[in-house]
Amino acid sequence: MKNVTIPHKSDEPMYTVLDPRAREPEIEFRGLNPRLPALDNKKIIVANLHGGNEEIMESIAADLKKAVSSCDVVYYPTRGRWSDLTPEDWEILLSGDAVILGHNY
Amino acid sequence: MSRVAALLEKKGMPVVQESFEDPGINRTAKQSFMREGVPAVREVLTPQDTTLKALPWEYTRKFIDALTRPLTRDEMASGIHEPPRNEGVFMTGTYDEVQKAFEGELVGHPSIGPIAEMTDGLPVTPPTEKRVAEMLKGTSHDPDEPIVFTGVWNSAKYLATVRKVAINAVMAGCKPEYLPVALAIAEAGACVGYPGDSSFGHLFVVSGPIAREIGMNSGFCYLAPGNPANMTLQRAGALIGINLGGAIFGINVLERTGPLHWGTIFAEDKNTPWEGLNEHFGYKPDESILLSWEGKVQLVPFQNIEVKSAETLQENQVGTPEHAVAALKTLTNVTGAILSLTPDTACIWKEQYGFGAMRDLQNYIYEHVTWKQRVWAKNYWLHTLGRGRQSGYYTGTSNHPDRLEAYAVDTRSSTERLARLPGDADVPKFVGPGAVTVIVAGGTGNAWSWGGGYGRPLAYSIDKWR
Numbered sequence: 001m002k003n004v005t006i007p008h009k010s011d012e013p014m015y016t017v018l019d020p021r022a023r024e025p026e027i028e029f030r031g032l033n034p035r036l037p038a039l040d041n042k043k044i045i046v047a048n049l050h051g052g053n054e055e056i057m058e059s060i061a062a063d064l065k066k067a068v069s070s071c072d073v074v075y076y077p078t079r080g081r082w083s084d085l086t087p088e089d090w091e092i093l094l095s096g097d098a099v100i101l102g103h104n105y
Numbered sequence: 106m107s108r109v110a111a112l113l114e115k116k117g118m119p120v121v122q123e124s125f126e127d128p129g130i131n132r133t134a135k136q137s138f139m140r141e142g143v144p145a146v147r148e149v150l151t152p153q154d155t156t157l158k159a160l161p162w163e164y165t166r167k168f169i170d171a172l173t174r175p176l177t178r179d180e181m182a183s184g185i186h187e188p189p190r191n192e193g194v195f196m197t198g199t200y201d202e203v204q205k206a207f208e209g210e211l212v213g214h215p216s217i218g219p220i221a222e223m224t225d226g227l228p229v230t231p232p233t234e235k236r237v238a239e240m241l242k243g244t245s246h247d248p249d250e251p252i253v254f255t256g257v258w259n260s261a262k263y264l265a266t267v268r269k270v271a272i273n274a275v276m277a278g279c280k281p282e283y284l285p286v287a288l289a290i291a292e293a294g295a296c297v298g299y300p301g302d303s304s305f306g307h308l309f310v311v312s313g314p315i316a317r318e319i320g321m322n323s324g325f326c327y328l329a330p331g332n333p334a335n336m337t338l339q340r341a342g343a344l345i346g347i348n349l350g351g352a353i354f355g356i357n358v359l360e361r362t363g364p365l366h367w368g369t370i371f372a373e374d375k376n377t378p379w380e381g382l383n384e385h386f387g388y389k390p391d392e393s394i395l396l397s398w399e400g401k402v403q404l405v406p407f408q409n410i411e412v413k414s415a416e417t418l419q420e421n422q423v424g425t426p427e428h429a430v431a432a433l434k435t436l437t438n439v440t441g442a443i444l445s446l447t448p449d450t451a452c453i454w455k456e457q458y459g460f461g462a463m464r465d466l467q468n469y470i471y472e473h474v475t476w477k478q479r480v481w482a483k484n485y486w487l488h489t490l491g492r493g494r495q496s497g498y499y500t501g502t503s504n505h506p507d508r509l510e511a512y513a514v515d516t517r518s519s520t521e522r523l524a525r526l527p528g529d530a531d532v533p534k535f536v537g538p539g540a541v542t543v544i545v546a547g548g549t550g551n552a553w554s555w556g557g558g559y560g561r562p563l564a565y566s567i568d569k570w571r
Contacts, residue, residue, distance in 0.1 A: 012199040012200065012201075013199070013200070014197055014198065014199060015197065015198065015199070015200065015203050015231040015233055016194055016196075016197040016233060016234065017194070017195050017196060017197075017203055017231045017232050017233055018193065018194060018195060018232050018233070018234060018237055018272050019191045019192060019193060019194070019195040019272075020195070020207075020223055020232060020269065020272045020273050020276060020344070020348040021191040021223065021269075021348045021349070022191065022263040022264055022265040022269055022348065022349040022350075022351070023188055023189065023190050023191045023192070023263070023264050024140075024188040024263055024264070024351075025188075025264060026185055026186065026187050026188070027139060027140065027142055027185070027186040027188075028142055028183075028184075028185055028186075029139065029142045029143065029144050029182075029183060029184060029185070029186055030114075030115070030142060030143060030183040031145065031176065031180055031181035031182050031183050032114055032119070032143070032145050032146070032147070032176055032180045032181065033114055033117055033118065033119045033120075034119070034175075034176065035119055035171075035172060035173050035174060035175060035176060036119060036172055036173050037173065038173060039169060039172060039173065044172070049106050049109065052155065053155045053157065055158050055159075056123075056151070056157060056158075056159070056160065057123070059158060059159035059160065060123065060160065060164070060165070060168065062159075063159065063160070063162070063164075063165040064165060064168060064169070066165075067165050067166075067169060068169070085109060093109075093113060093118070094113070094116060094118060096118075097119070098118065098119040098120070098121070098172050099113055099118055099119070099120045099121070100120075100121045100122075100123060100149075100168055100172070101106065101109060101110055101113075101120065101121075101122055101123065102106070102122060102123025102124060102151075103106060103123075104123065104125070104151060104155070104157075
């Protein structure tokens with residue numbers, strides 16, 4: 001919300017109040033990496049980060065393989081959870097051409 | 106999870122994130138993407154139905170599309186995101202106009218109705234420059250000194266100052282002499298909330314001389330309304346969480362039922378038969394500290410939920426250590442215990458049961474509150490949700506690098522040991538005796554309350570903020 005001054009319509013006391021909110025720092029952001037032209041012969045990691053419906057990510061991997069048979073789909077349940085991944089997790093997540101991640105929650 | 110998605114993009118990997126279709130969850134994810142500097146991470150939103158074994162076929166098409174559809178100009182864009190600075194005067198208006206402006210646009214999650222943007226939903230004291238200047242007399246610190254948030258959402262990187270805490274303390278109705286406590290609450294992370302669980306909250310206890318100096322309630326009705334210091338400091342914690350921690354209920358605070366405590370604060374009674382909590386946590390008896398629990402935390406008042414039948418009047422009023430054990434055994438998803446005894450009850454327990462030191466009672470509770478190994482081994486919270494790896498330290502310790510030992514998991518509770526035991530073995534529920542916090546508070550006479558939390562609370566100096 002922008003700083004605003006609302007014109008008063010009565011003789012009530014007026015209050016000039018300070019902004020109670022913190023601010024976030026400036027953030028340098030970047031665009032996404034180019035998408036794949038197609039999934040044929042590509043390696044897609046489907047990562048389950050746990051904490052939700054444990055079966056869904058595995059089913060996503062299976063369905064993807066059915067849809068694109070030449071695609072190398074790797075279902076990977078991470079050793080770590082959420083944002084707390086292990087070095088091995090990172091190595092595997094970076095070993096393919098693209099990643100689908102989630103935990104269905 | 107959103108952070109991992111953004112980091113993968115930063116490392117050059119095309120990513121698609123699967124997430125529940127919910128306006129709150131989705132807005133929270135977008136906040137995280139921006140914070141990590143990759144705001145356009147692609148998502149496929151899926152039905153909120155945890156009974157599904159597979160998604161309908163159309164979702165496979167959506168994943169393929171998200172992996173292969175060429176990027177738009179917006180998705181390729183890079184630059185600098187400049188959030189509003191939120192400095193100086195917010196507005197000028199009548200009392201009602203000020204309230205309305207702080208309520209903001211009242212846009213909340215569809216399921217919960219309008220949610221105020223800058224208040225807890227109640228009218229606030231207008232934070233005029235004069236009132237804030239008066240509040241700042243409660244501390245010797247520079248108004249522009251930054252406050253470092255060490256709470257659950259410390260990755261949010263909100264930039265706050267002593268002045269901003271004072272503004273929120275004014276809004277909450279605090280008096281200047283309360284400000285050091287409000288600043289300690291802010292340092293502890295305040296009531297920043299959690300992005301997705303059912304009952305996470307915040308509980309604070311003050312130990313040391315400042316409790317009496319500012320008139321905090323440590324006696325009768327210490328959990329009830331009426332005491333200005335307790336009530337306004339609780340409210341300050343909530344407002345600081347909203348305005349300085351970025352908590353938006355129903356958007357990035359998505360607790361499906363909500364917590365028992367949202368900044369509940371009370372004082373330890375000075376008539377404890379043991380050392381004060383300030384000493385227990387490594388401070389001097391004349392130092393004032395704030396103990397902070399965050400996440401799963403509950404303190405159930407006496408006689409509200411009893412789990413072991415009393416056979417005599419004394420048992421009914423004073424309880425026994427066995428009653429406490431029976432009550433605490435009902436906890437399944439916490440790693441620590443909270444036991445609150447009135448001063449009279451604490452004295453009786455000390456004399457009748459031989460708990461000469463607080464440590465003796467902690468050890469008793471730790472050793473007797475057990476469950477079967479087979480139950481421990483199958484607990485979803487501990488294992489599937491990743492809370493089961495009990496080794497090393499069991500709570501945040503960054504504010505006490507010199508006191509790590511107090512937060513070490515007892516070797517008897519280590520996952521490595523428990524995993525080797527037979528299924529019928531009795532194994533401790535808590536991560537160590539230090540994770541049993543004994544509070545002496547309450548009115549004259551006998552009563553006790555019980556509850557649990559994540560391990561041992563963190564302690565913050567209040568005196569450093571005087």
